[in-house]
Amino acid sequence: MTPLLEFRNVTKIYTKGLLSRAATTALDDVSLKIEDDQPTILTVAGESGSGKTTLAMLLLGFITPTRGHILYKGKDITKLRGEEKITFRKEVQAVFQDPFAVFNPFYTVDHLLTVPIEKFKLARSRSEARDKIDEALSAVGLRPEDVLGRFPHQLSGGQRQRINVARALLLKPRLLVADEPVSMVDASLRATILESLRNLNREYGISIIYITHDLTTAYHVANSIIVLYRGSVMEAGSIDRVIRDPQHPYTRLLIDSIPWPDINRKWGQTEIVAREQEHGSIETGCKFASRCPFAMDKCRQAPPPLYQVAPQQVAACYLYDQQPVVERERLSEMLPV
Numbered sequence: 001m002t003p004l005l006e007f008r009n010v011t012k013i014y015t016k017g018l019l020s021r022a023a024t025t026a027l028d029d030v031s032l033k034i035e036d037d038q039p040t041i042l043t044v045a046g047e048s049g050s051g052k053t054t055l056a057m058l059l060l061g062f063i064t065p066t067r068g069h070i071l072y073k074g075k076d077i078t079k080l081r082g083e084e085k086i087t088f089r090k091e092v093q094a095v096f097q098d099p100f101a102v103f104n105p106f107y108t109v110d111h112l113l114t115v116p117i118e119k120f121k122l123a124r125s126r127s128e129a130r131d132k133i134d135e136a137l138s139a140v141g142l143r144p145e146d147v148l149g150r151f152p153h154q155l156s157g158g159q160r161q162r163i164n165v166a167r168a169l170l171l172k173p174r175l176l177v178a179d180e181p182v183s184m185v186d187a188s189l190r191a192t193i194l195e196s197l198r199n200l201n202r203e204y205g206i207s208i209i210y211i212t213h214d215l216t217t218a219y220h221v222a223n224s225i226i227v228l229y230r231g232s233v234m235e236a237g238s239i240d241r242v243i244r245d246p247q248h249p250y251t252r253l254l255i256d257s258i259p260w261p262d263i264n265r266k267w268g269q270t271e272i273v274a275r276e277q278e279h280g281s282i283e284t285g286c287k288f289a290s291r292c293p294f295a296m297d298k299c300r301q302a303p304p305p306l307y308q309v310a311p312q313q314v315a316a317c318y319l320y321d322q323q324p325v326v327e328r329e330r331l332s333e334m335l336p337v
């Protein structure tokens with residue numbers, strides 16, 4: 001079956017101006033697939049500068065790849081035109097970090113939710129539009145009577161973010177790109193929003209790409225995870241395996257910084273010093289070598305391939321060079337749904 005979404009060896013390089021030779025590889029040869037008939041929640045995790053937001057922007061069609069292809073239902077998204085492009089715009093929706101940014105303070109919630117219905121001609125009457133709005137609000141755990149008729153400043157951050165999710169849901173998306181959707185919301189409300197996302201996946205069959213730096217929330221919401229560092233996949237696999245038993249030194253660094261003593265982790269004895277990225281220093285080898293306490297000579301000579309370290313787990317690290325190599329194009333086979 002044709003995948004819903006496919007990244008084929010996608011690289012994105014940003015250059016600074018026409019005359020400058022300075023270039024930053026924001027995403028480096030990433031391949032992944034999301035199957036149409038297996039709705040899943042995939043986390044893309046990493047620090048600031050890891051390439052996770054670039055991946056989201058590429059997927060939404062806001063920017064184009066420097067190399068490689070992004071296919072939606074088998075079609076290159078940069079070549080979509082007419083009806084196909086409208087369908088893509090409807091079926092791939094986004095929820096961004098800032099629940100305040102999309103609200104015009106002069107309009108009520110009703111207006112925000114009515115605009116997509118009118119734009120995409122989703123209802124034939126006002127009562128049908130109201131039914132769709134009520135259904136979408138209920139799906140994210142909001143009571144229509146609590147939010148309709150209100151202005152943005154009369155709502156909490158959590159309510160606003162759930163309205164954003166409801167707004168996306170109105171369009172009956174197949175894929176939702178949630179870019180740090182709870183990072184600007186009170187900790188007490190995060191669980192409700194994450195539960196809304198899980199509900200959309202379970203009840204409506206919507207696949208979700210959950211982009212975050214926060215592995216705690218990823219653990220609670222996702223089925224699988226890809227960990228990026230400076231645009232490259234460092235580790236990937238089942239969320240349970242990667243979080244409970246990380247194999248790559250970078251994932252270990254991320255997880256060791258989480259204050260959750262109940263996780264039964266094998267790593268944690270060796271300190272890895274977190275410091276600013278050292279762009280440009282190790283371009284020929286492993287990008288993490290300048291921070292890695294296990295770095296060997298060969299780490300600085302060529303980038304490591306992905307090694308299969310467990311049935312649903314791969315790590316790009318020479319510490320596992322006795323294990324089978326997994327071609328980058330086969331990454332998705334390591335990601336459970």
Ligand code: SF4
Nearest residue numbers: 286289292299317318
């Ligand atoms: Fe460290 Fe080498 Fe593994 Fe890179 S490949 S994470 S430098 S041990």
